[in-house]
Amino acid sequence: MRILAIESSCDETAAAVIEDGRKIVSSVVATQIEEHKLYGGVVPEIASRRHCESICAVAAEALERAEMKAADVDAIGVTYAPGLIGALLVGVNYAKSLAFGLGKPLIPVHHIRGHIAANYLAYPELKPPYMCLVASGGHSHIVEVLDYTEFRVIGRTIDDAAGECFDKAARAMGFPYPGGKYIDKASKIGELGKYKLPKPHTQNPYDFSFSGLKTAVINLIHNAEQKGDKIDVNALAAAFQKTVCEILTDKFISAARENGYKKIALAGGVAANSGLRASLENAAQENGMEFFVPPLELCGDNAAMIGAQAFYEFQKGHIADESLNAYATMSLDKVRY
Ligand code: KG4
Ligand code: ZN
Numbered sequence: 001m002r003i004l005a006i007e008s009s010c011d012e013t014a015a016a017v018i019e020d021g022r023k024i025v026s027s028v029v030a031t032q033i034e035e036h037k038l039y040g041g042v043v044p045e046i047a048s049r050r051h052c053e054s055i056c057a058v059a060a061e062a063l064e065r066a067e068m069k070a071a072d073v074d075a076i077g078v079t080y081a082p083g084l085i086g087a088l089l090v091g092v093n094y095a096k097s098l099a100f101g102l103g104k105p106l107i108p109v110h111h112i113r114g115h116i117a118a119n120y121l122a123y124p125e126l127k128p129p130y131m132c133l134v135a136s137g138g139h140s141h142i143v144e145v146l147d148y149t150e151f152r153v154i155g156r157t158i159d160d161a162a163g164e165c166f167d168k169a170a171r172a173m174g175f176p177y178p179g180g181k182y183i184d185k186a187s188k189i190g191e192l193g194k195y196k197l198p199k200p201h202t203q204n205p206y207d208f209s210f211s212g213l214k215t216a217v218i219n220l221i222h223n224a225e226q227k228g229d230k231i232d233v234n235a236l237a238a239a240f241q242k243t244v245c246e247i248l249t250d251k252f253i254s255a256a257r258e259n260g261y262k263k264i265a266l267a268g269g270v271a272a273n274s275g276l277r278a279s280l281e282n283a284a285q286e287n288g289m290e291f292f293v294p295p296l297e298l299c300g301d302n303a304a305m306i307g308a309q310a311f312y313e314f315q316k317g318h319i320a321d322e323s324l325n326a327y328a329t330m331s332l333d334k335v336r337y
Helices: 033-037 044-065 085-102 111-122 162-173 180-189 211-227 233-258 274-286 304-315
Strands: 002-007 012-019 023-031 075-081 106-110 130-135 140-147 150-156 263-267 290-292
Touching (some): 002 044, 002 304, 023 044, 033 044, 075 111, 075 304, 085 106, 106 304, 111 263, 111 304, 130 233, 150 233, 162 211, 180 233, 180 274, 211 233, 233 263, 263 274, 274 290
Parallel strands (some): 075 106
C-alpha cells in the first residue's frame, strides 16, 4: 500500500510517498527556517502563507520522485494535530481536496505519533510494545507505545518543552533560531565543569520541567553582563546540553526500568542532539535495553514519518471524511477526528 503523506504543522512543508508504513519511496521537505530566523522564531501568519505557496509543488515533487501520479496512490495521510492552526489547515485542506477529488481514503495523523513512527522507517524489525521519549520543539513526553495506535503518556513537561528550552537558551547565548543544533555544536568544543546549572524537581518523577533551567541560563548571562564578565559560550553550551541530556536520560531510563521495558526509542527534533543520542545509547547498554533512534534526517519534521504512522492508522480503520478539522492541541493518547 502506497500512501501520499502531507505535513504542514509548523515551518516545514513536506510530502512523501511511503510503502506499507516502512519504506520511503520519496520524501520532500521545504523548510521556511531562513525566513523565520529573521524574527527569532516561527511567525504563524508567515508560516501559513508559505505553506499555501509551496504545498502543491512539494506534493508534485514527491509524486514525481516516486514516479507516480496522484491517481496511483492508495490513500492520503495528513497531519491534523497538534501544531500552528493556520499551518495545519493548509495541509488538511490540501489533503482533503486531493482525497475526495481522487476518491481515496483520507487518514488523519497526530504529529507526535508521526515522530514516533519515524523509527519504523529506520528499523524494519521494530514492533510495539516499547517505551519512547519524545523531545521536540513543542513536546517532551515519556510514552508507552502499547501498539501502533495505542499510547499511554506517563510523563510530560509541566512548562517548556526540551526543544523550546534549547532554543530559548540558545537565543540568550546569541545563537540564531532554532538554536538547538548550535548549542549541540558549541558543546562539543566547550570545557565541561566551568558552569553548573540546576536540575528542577517535579512532583511526578516522570514529568519534566525546563523553564527553571532556561531562566538559570538567562540569569547567568545577565549577571555576567552586569559585572562586565565575559561568558564562555562554548562552556555554557556544554553545561546546558549535559544538564538537559542527564534530565531526559535519567527520567526516561527510570521510567523504562520501573515499567519493565527492554526496548526504548527516541523521537522528535531534539532526537538529533548528539549528546542525547550518546547518553541514551550508553544508558541502554548499561541496562541491557535495545535502543532505537531515527537517522538525523527523520528526527525533524518530515512527511515520511506521517506516511509511516498513516499506514497503521489505516489498518485500524482510522479514516476521516470531509468534515475533518485541524486542532492546535491534542494529546497523542486521546485523539479525536
Ligand atoms: O520535531 P521538531 O522538528 O518540531 C516540532 O515538532 O516541534 O523539533 C524542533 C526542535 C527545535 O527546538 C530545535 O532546536 C530542536 O528540535 N533541535 C535540536 C537539534 N536539532 C533540532 N535540539 C538539540 N540539538 C539538536 N542537534
Ligand atoms: Zn515535530
